[in-house]
Amino acid sequence: MKIRARDPKEVWQEEFDSKPSRDDGIETSTISGIPLKPLYTSADLPKREEEMPGVYPYTRGIHTSGYRGRLWTMRQFSGFATAEETNRRYKYLLANGQTGLSVAFDMPTLMGQDSDAPTSRGEIGHCGVAIDSLADMETLFDGIPLGEITTSMTINSPAAILLCMYIAVAEKQGVPASALGGTLQNDILKEFIAQKEFIFPPEPSMRLVVDSIEYCAREVPKWNTISISGYHIREAGSTAAQELAFTLADGMAYVDACLERGMRIDDFASRLSFFFDAHIDFFEEVAKFRAARRIWARWMRERYGAQDERSIKLRFHTQTAGVSLTAQQPELNVARTAIEALAAVLGGTQSLHTNAMDEVLALPTDKAARIALRTQQLLAYETGVANTIDPLGGSYFVEALTDEMERQAEVYFKRIEELGGVIPAIEASFFQKEIADAAFRYQQELEQKRRLVVGVNEFTVDDEEPMDILRIDPKLEGEQVARVQAVRRKRDQARCSKALAALGKAAAGSDNLMPYILEAVRAYATEGEIMNTLIEVFGVYTEKAVI
């Protein structure tokens, strides 16, 4: 008897359809709600020319040699209490094999106010280090050679001031600005969209961003002037596709603003960098990272006419998803973080922060911080995942999902354009509503147990063991207040007042403000004084409260 060869796909489909599926009511779509097939085959593989790492559109990575050439930078975000204590943590992390610094500032610093401002009460040193003036910055980097390390600073509204402080500390160490490497987050658009640490209205905020990009292109050429961030958008509750689309749309808005200033695309685009979240839905995240590179490369080349290869390569930092961590059975967070970190690595990240298991409770203890760093070292050196470039490239599923991410992002770009661009869309609360809707949808899925979070809505334990957490000594608040007041007493007040007056005047005009801010910083003007000088000219922004 002759057996007729049947298409194996058909055979599988028939067999699959004849078998019952699990009926536990758990969603089979991605965490963002993208419907998934039970199986992907060659029929799902997009038809396109073969993509290669280091070759346009860089879907498979921006470097020809992947992690064979160089591993990602292990960059743990940290900062707490005072500059002195944080300086000790930095030295500890560097001694333990961390390869770059990343500064977390406290809320008053992020919001541009001094530690002795009335609204700083209770906030000092809690979610980062308190920096009021150049004096604190000198302490923060004491004994750390700024010419030899790279530093990332997570700050936005007052970003220009903190960068100037860094430049001024380097000057004192004898390191020229041209030798400095690092990243300034400086991404104000996502503040309006998601994290909400805005101070000035959008227009003067954008001016400050463009001022710093323009200044760095000339004076601090190795500095990444902006880290265009999807992380906060995602943590605020967006889907993966929203994170991807809103972040890249922000990136294009910065490009437009710089071009409007008269800069040439290839003079600044190579210093734009990105920052994404690595959430728990593994394949969706890998697809998101791959799609981000392809979309950015295409837009930069085709729409903006960038010629320099470095302008069209999307470089990014990743942080594992803080929002995926649970206060319940917090040790499980080590496993979650490892999986998320793996997604970032297989997605080709340039640098990575892995969260500590206790970050959902407080800032990490030394031990938790070390385990987080060790997780990356384990990935890099034990698992072998760094040996092959883009190992998921060519996977029917991952390639199809990469294309789906790209498609959804393009739909959002059109909607944002119809709304008149990113800033009008912010003012119309478009992003804010999209994100709040997605967050609420997800929360309902949890309530209905259509999605499970281990230890939270399933597999719970009755008596949670308490975990040792890092406590910020309440005494330090008074000490930091005394410190900033001492700086004000000891400085050359005439020089400081003169610098602030010059800054105010320049803000009312159209000069690049960076040299004025740098002079004020050198004169030990405090962060709050510099911000207040600018607020007098620029005003403040208030958000429409929508739920």
Added chain:
Amino acid sequence: MPVDTAVRPVRILVAKVGLDGHDRGVKVVARALRDAGYEVIYTGLRQTPEMVVDAALQEDAQVIGLSIHSGAHMTLFPAVVQELKRRKATDIIVFGGGIIPEDDIAALKKRGVAELFTPGTPLQDIVDWLRKRFPRGGS
């Protein structure tokens, strides 16, 4: 025989105190409470204790829900309770949510915060708690 009076919904003022802008939690809770039939007023970000109490009195709220993620809860939550005392409005109940360690929860309750909800709390738990506190609505 009990008289069947029309039940007025409980009015809840939901506020973000402190400097952080993490409004995901507060918005999700606000929507859930609204869906559960409460009248919800959301103040927006960066409210000082004085602003919160002002708004609660103006809006005739019976409950204030505070959200914070910056670690300043030990300063700001009791400050709201104090401000209510100063304004002789201690009938307004204060509850809160955010990243609040276990030890702090006990301390805050001692200082007049009625209940605290931490990450992972089912929305239904918050609604159930309010139903217990206001079995007959806001009348």
